[in-house]
Amino acid sequence: MNTETLINLAYIAAAVIFIFGIKMLGSANTARQGNRLSAVGMLIAVIVTLIDQQIVRYELIIAGLIIGGLIGVVAARIVKMTSMPELVALFNGFGGLASLLVGWAEYMRLSGTKVLEETVNDLNITVTLGLTSFTAAVIALAILIGGITFTGSIYAWGKLSGKLSGRATLFAGQKVINGLIAAAIIIAGVIFAAQPTAEFNYSILIGLIVLSLLLGILAVMPIGGGDMPVVISLLNSCSGLAAAAAGFVIQNNVLIVAGCLVGASGLILTVIMCKAMNRTLANVLFSGFGATTQQSGAKSEGELKPISAEDAYYVLEASRSVVFVPGYGMAVAQAQHAVKELSELLEDNGAEVKFAIHPVAGRMPGHMNVLLAEADVAYEQLVEMDDVNPTMGAVDVAIVIGANDVVNPAAKDDSSSPIYGMPIINVHEAQTVFCLKRGKGTGFSGLQNELFIKPNTRMLYGDAKASITNLVTQFKES
Amino acid sequence: MELVLLLFIFVLAAFLGFELISKVPSQLHTPLMSGSNAISGITIVGALLAAGGTSETSGTMAIWLGFAAVVFATINVVGGYLVTDRMLGMFQSKADEKKQKADKE
Numbered sequence: 001m002n003t004e005t006l007i008n009l010a011y012i013a014a015a016v017i018f019i020f021g022i023k024m025l026g027s028a029n030t031a032r033q034g035n036r037l038s039a040v041g042m043l044i045a046v047i048v049t050l051i052d053q054q055i056v057r058y059e060l061i062i063a064g065l066i067i068g069g070l071i072g073v074v075a076a077r078i079v080k081m082t083s084m085p086e087l088v089a090l091f092n093g094f095g096g097l098a099s100l101l102v103g104w105a106e107y108m109r110l111s112g113t114k115v116l117e118e119t120v121n122d123l124n125i126t127v128t129l130g131l132t133s134f135t136a137a138v139i140a141l142a143i144l145i146g147g148i149t150f151t152g153s154i155y156a157w158g159k160l161s162g163k164l165s166g167r168a169t170l171f172a173g174q175k176v177i178n179g180l181i182a183a184a185i186i187i188a189g190v191i192f193a194a195q196p197t198a199e200f201n202y203s204i205l206i207g208l209i210v211l212s213l214l215l216g217i218l219a220v221m222p223i224g225g226g227d228m229p230v231v232i233s234l235l236n237s238c239s240g241l242a243a244a245a246a247g248f249v250i251q252n253n254v255l256i257v258a259g260c261l262v263g264a265s266g267l268i269l270t271v272i273m274c275k276a277m278n279r280t281l282a283n284v285l286f287s288g289f290g291a292t293t294q295q296s297g298a299k300s301e302g303e304l305k306p307i308s309a310e311d312a313y314y315v316l317e318a319s320r321s322v323v324f325v326p327g328y329g330m331a332v333a334q335a336q337h338a339v340k341e342l343s344e345l346l347e348d349n350g351a352e353v354k355f356a357i358h359p360v361a362g363r364m365p366g367h368m369n370v371l372l373a374e375a376d377v378a379y380e381q382l383v384e385m386d387d388v389n390p391t392m393g394a395v396d397v398a399i400v401i402g403a404n405d406v407v408n409p410a411a412k413d414d415s416s417s418p419i420y421g422m423p424i425i426n427v428h429e430a431q432t433v434f435c436l437k438r439g440k441g442t443g444f445s446g447l448q449n450e451l452f453i454k455p456n457t458r459m460l461y462g463d464a465k466a467s468i469t470n471l472v473t474q475f476k477e478s
Numbered sequence: 479m480e481l482v483l484l485l486f487i488f489v490l491a492a493f494l495g496f497e498l499i500s501k502v503p504s505q506l507h508t509p510l511m512s513g514s515n516a517i518s519g520i521t522i523v524g525a526l527l528a529a530g531g532t533s534e535t536s537g538t539m540a541i542w543l544g545f546a547a548v549v550f551a552t553i554n555v556v557g558g559y560l561v562t563d564r565m566l567g568m569f570q571s572k573a574d575e576k577k578q579k580a581d582k583e
Contacts, residue, residue: 102521
């Protein structure tokens with residue numbers, strides 16, 4: 001058996017391992033082993049690649065592996081669980097960038113060689129070497145998807161970490177400009193592929209890179225912070241497709257299979273997120289949702305009724321059933337541990353405590369589950385929206401921690417609201433609602449929330465962590 | 479032929495991907511995403527091949543582009559797997575504690 005066959009067999013093994021790994025990631029009991037299994041698959045793929053005869057020198061490879069490995073280890077170790085969405089977005093962007101660079105490097109390598117047809121082993125199999133139209137087309141594709149993934153993810157990272165405004169940013173003619181760029185990319189790609197060996201093609205390639213990077217930024221710009229879970233999983237899907245495109249470039253099956261698996265699974269998550277908001281993907285991507293402050297403010301009459309921590313304590317002390325509804329505000333304030341402590345005190349006091357998790361609460365899919373797991377909240381206490389809503393009327397106190405749109409009753413009864421039709425957690429049906437909020441402003445999406453002026457709602461102003469800790473102290477002192 | 483074969487594999491993999499993850503509990507959305515994100519770092523294979531050439535066969539530029547690709551892909555792979563493992567460890571430790579509690583009782 002020659003080396004090449006061995007390598008290809010190992011790639012097949014790696015691909016099979018990835019398939020099992022992803023399958024196991026989808027179930028709670030096996031998820032951790034699944035992740036480790038797929039890491040083994042990656043290791044196999046890397047090791048057998050190193051014995052490929054195309055690789056003749058190892059200095060740069062070793063240096064690259066060490067540098068990248070160190071950065072990866074440190075970043076993964078020091079990140080706080082609350083900053084997880086940012087980090088995942090960043091890693092994702094790097095994956096996209098790597099695919100772009102692979103496409104670019106392959107162009108540089110091939111453009112130095114001539115296209116020639118070789119007959120191998122007298123077997124009448126013709127192998128085309130060098131830069132063909134097909135190779136050029138997939139190089140353009142790898143660069144396009146990789147570039148969009150890279151800058152899109154970096155922009156999303158900026159939004160999530162607060163370095164850039166989380167609001168949707170719209171400017172005049174944005175759609176026209178995006179359309180022109182997309183058209184320019186298609187035209188450049190066609191010319192690039194039609195004349196793969198032409199002299200001027202290198203300038204076209206550079207142009208493609210620049211345009212792709214630009215398009216990534218412009219595509220994420222008009223998407224508001226509240227829609228980030230969708231964007232993050234869509235970009236995840238794109239990074240897989242970029243890897244698959246790079247697989248076409250170097251004609252390697254393991255890249256195609258693994259990349260495509262990621263592309264498909266990312267797309268499914270994206271669809272789940274969109275369904276949870278009752279919106280289409282196109283609406284999320286192009287509507288510039290929440291860029292303007294909502295006008296249907298006719299209903300926003302009524303007063304916000306603040307409550308002191310002490311009064312809130314007396315209400316909680318008497319309640320038998322409490323539901324926490326966490327949102328992004330809990331992540332920002334890092335309040336999950338304080339929340340867990342309060343939930344324990346409430347349980348000791350005889351109350352039944354649940355955590356109602358909206359599918360798109362937070363800034364990435366499953367964000368709240370991760371945070372509450374970090375704080376050691378038992379999984380049985382987490383309930384999904386559809387299960388908690390029918391019981392909401394029997395709940396004494398619903399505590400909304402930095403969530404806004406996912407509890408906005410306008411989604412149910414105001415057909416002029418942009419979020420009309422989105423399924424929400426019906427906290428307004430509870431006997432009393434406490435809303436923990438930093439100030440009187442609107443949430444990330446910029447919408448007014450009628451919930452805050454309902455007669456049974458009380459506002460507990462201040463940093464979420466400070467407010468919860470305050471309640472914990474009240475409990476302990478009494 | 480080669481092209482058709484590659485496309486064939488691509489299409490099959492897409493269907494397989496959809497089948498694999500049709501129903502995932504929302505608790506696992508984040509680990510699934512960051513775990514599959516690490517898998518998308520498979521592009522590291524292409525990066526290694528690009529970085530391992532000589533300046534005679536590939537050209538200096540291609541090698542350095544490959545080197546940069548190796549760095550970024552490695553961050554994606556190593557960081558992605560570690561962070562996912564850390565996250566899943568938090569889910570796990572809770573299950574273990576419960577088991578221990580149950581054993582004691």
